[in-house]
Amino acid sequence: MALSLQSTYKLVSGYEIPVVGFGVYQTPPDVTEKVTIKAIELGYRHVDSAKYYENEAESANAIRNSGLERSKIFYTSKVPANCMGYEKSKKAIEESIADANLGYIDLMLIHAPYGGKEGRLGTWRALVEAQKAGHIRSLGVSNFGIPQLEELEEYIKNGGGGQITVGQYEIHPWCPRDDIAEWLQKRNIIVEAYSPLVQATRMNEPVLQNLAKKHGKSAAQILVRWSVQKGYVPLPKSVTESRILENSQVFDFTLSDGDMASLKLDSYAPVCWDPVRDCKI
Template sequence: MLNHGDYNLLDGFQIPKIGFGTYKLNGYAGIRTIEQAINTGYRLIDGAYNYGNEGAVGQAVRNSSVPRDQLTVTSKLPGRFHQYQKAIEVVQESLLRSGLDYLDLYLIHWPNPKKDLYVEAWQALIDSQRFGLVRSIGVCNFLPEHIERLEKETGVLPVVNQIELHPFFNQKAQREYDASKGTLTQAWSPLGRASAVLTNDIVTTIAKKYHKSPAQVILRWEIQIGAIPIPKASHISRQKQNLDVFDFDLSNDDIAAINSLTKPDGRNSNQDPAVYEEF
């Protein structure tokens, strides 16, 4: 795999510019798909406790020929375990499930503000990092007010904020806020869950111009606006295609055209972190 450079995290570690999503990749078939992705060239593997596949992710990592220290393995803390002691135990359980000695990146999956335990959960991740269980810590779906509280009450900022981000919902304000804190933005659902965005006239026209697929254009756009996309693909041809986005640059006009597609209500499933809760 060509080295396309990494981003530097707040804590001094580095993270690849594109990752591989593992949602719904479970069991032996999941192991094969994730291992295939690693062998194809992905070095950032995004999992979660709630995906029920930490075992598959860990086995794929062990099966691959890539040295462990060249991989960034992510998992996430579910909402039902935000209470401090439970959170500590779940991080430990994630390690046991994965069979790995440490996890590279551990994120709070959702803030669940109505329960208001996310600061407690964050303190548990800070301590898990101090204990050597995880290398870097971050969050998912956190709004500026949530991150402000983390900083105010613990003094520690997340290195990553993973949010829904695609051409129909480009999250400009959130990205700018994250950047102001030195927090990198990751994009979940980077291709809009294969929605109409892949057949959008603006996207397909730009794709023809660069002799690339609509998916490649979208992933390239996300990289150029400073986000880290984590697409999922089961077939090796699509895995390779999604990774093949470092040999061209979109023009400023093309980026602006894709940016123009964003909508105020562009979320795929109305999962607004201000009110949405996931356990």
């Protein structure tokens, strides 16, 4: 069946995740509630925040004040990179739960794989405890390279608890991360694509402009649609109402196999941070 903004995928935890999320990184706290409510009015059902973004309370206020039932909106937060290890993570998780005050957090990710093996696995242990206590529904990771994914997979297999349900990465045609996406998809782990608009730095690239012209769409819509057709969950961010709407209107056209092939660029050019490459241990 054709997807829509409110379609969902099933996570290996059994919960449903909407196929597009609304990102709020770099969204100033004083406008976060307003723009997130706008996104929900326009049909988004998934909000991607993090402790690091300093707008968790405002994102959650939008969910609470949206007029929709809590269960209709999927809310993600993340344990920050400077809070790795069991004790620090436990405190950070408690703060996120309190700041959001939503009853539960749908998905909590480890923001980045820093802190060494002990730090990463200690953070995971704190997440599993919070999940068992009913504060978090599903767990996942962000920016983990394959070595750190395999380390966590091994820990879980040996009785560490929890499941990796989502992997969130900077992914777009200029940074496709095919190896990691394949590792995750083989295990039915949902791949989320952050900076799916390449932070608006590539909108004038001829390959995007040509596809935009062909489909009567914008470059941004081509990028979001690419992500959807790869089976990923893109998380476009905007504080601009017209763009929030534009980024969601990607379900009324299809990129052909040839279009998709033209976006296979053999490029590795992340625009955000890159813990996947920078984290050596």
